[in-house]
Amino acid sequence: MSAADLAPRRIVFNADDFGLDVAVNEAVESAFRNGLLTSASLMVSAPAAADAVARARALPGLGVGLHLTLVDGTPTLPADQIPDLVDDQGRFAADLWRRGFRYFFLARVRRQLAAEIRAQFEAFAATGLSLDHANAHKHLHVHPTVLRLLLDIGKDYGLGWVRLPWEPLQLKRCMEKLSWQDSVGALLLSPWVGRMKRRIRAAGMACNDILVGLQATGRMDSMALSRALHCLPHGVLAEVYFHPASRQTPLLRQLMPQYRPVAEWQSLLNPDLASYVREACFVCGSFRDFSGSR
Template sequence: MTAAPAPRRISLCADDYGMSEGVNRAIRDLIGKGRLSATSVMVVGPAFTRNEIDDLKAVARDRPGFSIGLHLTLTAPYHPLTLHFRPQKHGEFLKLGKLLQTALLRRLDVEIFRAEIVAQIEAFTTMLGRAPDYVDGHQHAQLFPQVRDAFLSAVKEHAPNAWVRQCGRGGEKPRPVKDAKALMLDVLSVAFRERATRAGLRFNPAFAGAYKFSKKPDFGKLFERFLHRLPDGGLIMCHPGFVDATLVALDPLTDQRRAEYDWLMSDDFPRMLAANNVTLA
């Protein structure tokens, strides 16, 4: 007889609250059904408004322990909050690839990035009336060289009780790398964890949820893979949403957001958690 899997508690976080009203509404639906542990808020998104935040706070109020964090955003097509932010192009942050390239060449001004990160923490704190429970990064930019130094310094000073997201995979044994993105996140997360530890900041022990969105795979099968070997306390990110005009204008990830939402709202999701002896933190 096969032994039952050991019990685990994991966090399931929906990123991108504030990107569009359709994304916001889908995330609130899932919170109301108890299908999420947390959501990360983009303060530079067009749907980061008083009404949208009030609606988020209202639904989260009925879910004790639900976490709301800052989804630090430093890539196009979004605009910086600070007046003298550099580098930028046509008033926007750099695109992801260009930011990574510039960071790897150590050509960023750490203090300029720190000022922008502080501004986003303060915007979150002002709108929600409290500091973020945690801070992560849109497109994982918080892991990049130089950016991570600015990021950890700003969080340490302005949200010292928050934990931060690292994006390395967990598990007792090394797992095969199926794509370059997972490998890059593993590598970048090593230095990030070392610096976070030195700064005295807490972070998640393991991470899952990255995949090639453009291929539109079966999200249920992907989620089962995410659960495999994810240790107790691990974090899975997700990106549920309803497609609206704002989302289409801002982000290439559209229909797959609805696929994630539909599966997370389905009965298959709690059945999979139960079969794996997993509960949401």
């Protein structure tokens, strides 16, 4: 048996979209108090953000980070200050390919993007919560312009951890049968993610080694989580991410019709999985709990 086989498996159980809906906030609070959840990523401009902040203040052990939202959401800045980022309704435009192209080549768009990203960090700072980590809704920080701005601006707000959206092909295959398209996609993404990791570390920040749940986004039920825990290799820091909610609301159904938020919430509360995590000696915490190992 190698040293790697004896190394601990460290896990951050994280909930995305904190603040999107009261049902999400309820799930986050209960899964932290009574389940596996250790952290959550806050959408500072979402409809239930104030409720999420109030709950987080009463949960000092919960690691809360910024869920940078630049798509499928409402901006922090007024729409007339970021006209190239929003649609006619003042929401972030959903045409990611066109927007991503403009991020690269139009300086005015990059200035607006930087202003909005700073405004979201500022809004998080105004909550008084300690910044545990940052990531982006729909993993938009894989875009190099967004990543650069996230890192540069995040330094001003004490950012120390950034999500690396990388689920190794071997882990994906262990968790479920993959199509050849999924396998090819994972292989093509690997060099890109490697560059992301190098940029994060060059900025003096840390990241998870792997992200569990990419292949099963929106359907991390008890069975999927059980497979993931059994497949997780030793010696890594893994973020397992969820989109939990205590009930399926009209807003969640509209935004994420294929997701199963209640099943994801129930997986975090599953007593058998909690027992396995204890018996298998997983080391669980928020990102800040692992800062000594950066």
